[in-house]
Amino acid sequence: MTGEAGLGVVARDSKGNAAEEAEAIACVEGIRLATQWCRQPVIIESDCARVVAALQSKSMDKSTLSFVVTEGKELSQLLSKWRMSQVKREGNQVANELALLARRTVHSAVWLGNSPACVSYLLQNDCNNIHI
Template sequence: MSVIIRDEHKKALLTSWRAVFDGRSAKEVEVNACKKGLMLAREWERKKAILESDCLTLITSLNMDGSQKSALWYLVQEVKEIGSELAEVIFRSAKRERNRVAHELAWFGKRSCHTVMHVQ
């Protein structure tokens, strides 16, 4: 799992990655990464945030009104609640190729089996 917080000029301000051993599905790992990312954004910057994920079904769930219940409904609601503490949050789909750095950090976390946070 990896998180990158960037400024409005797309400069990385904070990166974090860790191995995930308890995820039951890729979507569960992704929703937990989104949760962690918004928690870090809430702690470091309370400005407008754009949360991007390559998991289209997750982004769709985050943008829905909550009437659709899924196995991860409660985690999705937690992400939305944390996002509501920021000035604004936009949930947007992004192709994996568009954010290669996050993908590589996630693989690094998986291989290294430890947690790292780097502040620029």
Template sequence: MTSCWAIWERRDKAIFEDGERRADLVVRRVRDLVNEMEGRGSLEEVVGVRGVAEDGGGWRRPGDGVVKVNVDAAIMEGVGVGLGAVCRNDRGEVEWCGVEQGSVAMVPEEAEAAAILHGLKEARRINNRKVILEGDCSNVIHDLQLKRKGRSSIFLIYTDIYALCNSFDFASFNWSRRSSNKVAHELPHLRPWTIGSRRWLASIPLDISDVVRADFDNISI
């Protein structure tokens, strides 16, 4: 399945973006996807080429006066897509969290981009002004850091993200390891599955309280 996804993705990019139909790019993408699923990050992140990988510590605090919004997505076969976001301040305290669940069909990277857009929308709704968006999908984060543009469907989501960033005094994108994104990873799977958006202010769903507590105990400065 991973190989099929990588082949389809390379075909899509070849048609709509760079025109390169190279087998080595497919092989490299398969390796990156497997590394991500195993929590190791892509090859570039493992060796530090992109400069966005963190050390093996837990969730890291943002700077003073900045909030960090961790996001993640989940594709539930035969059900739909879940998007999760959790916002914590510079003391590591949860300011809000939210989940959006729907029956729309998306490929994995589109869902990850949609989760970032969801997180930004919630941050604007709460009136956070300085925001770091953090997720564990390296390719999407890297695209957004470079402000990449293109004609395939994921770039429509990117365009909305770029436009929404203008609503903040400061907004940036950061990659994190799966181990540092545990709370956001749990939110999209929240039961019962409810079509629409749910949010919690200064609180968390009871189902993930243990994850939040364990994550807080491992916060890195």
């Protein structure tokens, strides 16, 4: 084992579009899972600029996302080191494939120490060594 880990959370509305609130909730769920399972630095990625900015901001969020952002910031204090990163949607093929799997099976899941076969070939290209 290398000690490395990965986590992907994708939230989309019924038409496949990422709604800001759903994206914020997905990021917070990622932070929550990281506090439970990761002891190394964590990078939370999102393609939603508003969510990334809100979670990175030192000031109090006063938008409609404030309750979610506040929870995310509180949870992030439990992590030894973390950061947010804005990525292009097409830049995270693993998350997109997991979203398709969830829609096909009408099921959500968490994989620890392994991954579903539909994304195993993508993991080598999608994960990289980013230092925070």
